[in-house]
Amino acid sequence: QVQLVESGGGLVQAGGSLRLSCAGSGRTFSSYAYAVGWFRQGPEKEREFVAAISRSGGRTNYADSVKDRFTISRDNAKNTVYLQMNNLKPEDTALYYCAAKFTIYTANYDRATEYDYWGQGTQVTVSS
Numbered sequence: 001q002v003q004l005v006e007s008g009g010g011l012v013q014a015g016g017s018l019r020l021s022c023a024g025s026g027r028t029f030s031s032y033a034y035a036v037g038w039f040r041q042g043p044e045k046e047r048e049f050v051a052a053i054s055r056s057g058g059r060t061n062y063a064d065s066v067k068d069r070f071t072i073s074r075d076n077a078k079n080t081v082y083l084q085m086n087n088l089k090p091e092d093t094a095l096y097y098c099a100a101k102f103t104i105y106t107a108n109y110d111r112a113t114e115y116d117y118w119g120q121g122t123q124v125t126v127s128s
Contacts, residue, residue, distance in 0.1 A: 001026050002024060002034075002100060002116070003026050004022055004023070004024055004098050004099070004100055005022070005025075005119055006020060006021065006096060006097065006119045006120065006122040007122055008021050009122030009124045010123075010124070010125070011125045011127065014088060014089055014090055014128050016088050017084070017086045018085050018124060019083070020083040020085065020098075020122060020124075021080055021081070022038070022080065022081040022083075023079060023080050024100060025079065031055070031076045031079040031080075031081075032055055032056070033055060033102055034055055035052065035053065035054050035105075035108050036052065036072075036074065036098060036099065036100050037051065037052040037099050037101070037108070038050040038052070038096060038098055039096070039099060040092075041097070042091075042094040042095075045094070048063065049063050049110045049111070050062070050070065050083070050096070051063065051071075051083060052108035052110055053072045053108055054105075054107055055106065057074045059106060059108050061108045066085075069086050069087045070083060070086070072084075088124075090127065090128045092124060092126050093125050093126050095122070096122050097118055097119055099116075099118045100116060100117045101114055101115045
C-alpha cells in the first residue's frame with residue numbers, strides 16, 4: 001500500500017508564500033514510478049486540478065489560475081513532491097491534496113480520476 005502525507009499548509013496573508021510537501025511511503029513505493037498531482041477543494045467548491053509533474057520531473061502542467069505563481073517540483077531521492085506557492089490570493093484558500101498515479105509513461109495527469117492514491121490534505125488559508 002502507498003501512503004501520501006501532505007504538509008506545509010497554514011494561514012498566510014495575500015501576497016505571501018507557502019511551500020507544500022507531499023511525502024510518499026509504503027512497502028512498494030518508489031517515487032520514480034509515480035506521476036504526482038496537486039488538487040484543491042475550496043469551501044463549497046468541487047475539487048480542482050492545480051499542478052502535476054511526471055515521474056521523472058521532466059514534464060509539468062498547471063491550472064491557468066496558478067500559472068506563473070505556483071511551481072511543482074520533486075526530489076525522488078526523498079520520495080517527496082513540492083508545491084511552491086507565491087503571490088497567494090484569497091481565492092487560493094482550500095484544502096490541498098496530493099495524489100499519485102503509478103505509470104510507466106513520462107506524462108503528467110490533470111484529472112483526479114486518473115490517480116490511484118491520495119493524501120488526507122493540508123489546509124491553506126489566505127487572508128485579504
